[in-house]
Amino acid sequence: MKHHFLLLFLAVFAIHNSYSQASCSTYYPLVDGANFQYTNYDKKGKEEGKINYSVTNVENSGDYVSATMLMEMVDRKGKTYTSDYTIVCEGDVVKIDFKSLMNEQMLSQMGDIEMDISGTDVELPNNLTVGQELPDANMMVKMKMGGAINMNTNIETINRKVEKKENVTTPAGTFDCYVIYTETRTKMMMTNQTFPSRAWLAEGVGMVKQESYNKKGKLISSMMLSEFNK
Secondary structure, eight states, rough: HHHHHHHHHHHHHHHHHHHSSSSSTTTTTTTTEEEEEEEEEESSSOEEEEEEEEEEEEEEETTTTEEEEEEEEEEEEEEEEEEEEEEEEEEEEEEEEGGGGGGGHHHHHHSSSSEEEEEOOOOOOOSSTOOEEEEOEEEEEEEEETTTTTEEEEEEEEEEEEEEEEEEETTTTEEEEEEEEEEEEEETEEEEEEEEEEEETTTTTTTEEEEEEEESSEEEEEEEEEEEEE
16 A cells, blocks of 8 residues: 555656746646646556546746646556645646645545655746756655554656657657656665656657666656546
């Protein structure tokens, strides 16, 4: 169970690592009713599950936009995990309210666990150029699971760079994308792991494809946009 909730946090961080901190209208449509579905695959291309996102409760006031992102993760056995969180856009800055992940619905699924989430904003300029380097970011998840049992997980995104532009085709269509390279470093208890990844980013849609690799550069998993409506 705890493993699945860590995956939920990683899903939030992975998706928004691709297009947070951009203008609200440049890469990610913060419009009420917009919905996305991503399909996860293992290294052999076998479907592992799906993640559904939908945008609700959008409030606009000048250059300030606040929206709720509903997220539902369905694993390959059909078990469902859900959460929602808040995204705020002010000017050309988008921020994820990590603490809003600790909502009543999430906590009710977790049982007797206390949690604290913090992090730094993920940044992406409105105008991307090939060769551009992007700032690092991180998210810290602290879990207290009864008694003296604690588990802290630190997720960092480092060495972010815009590699190139190319077209990519997914079940949701064909998109003109920037390809962004990132290394995700996860520290959990005594275990440190670093996974390179690439995300294909399209204007007005956000991430349409993502691939993760092992330290030797071999594909270990992928995520692809399978449905998109706004």
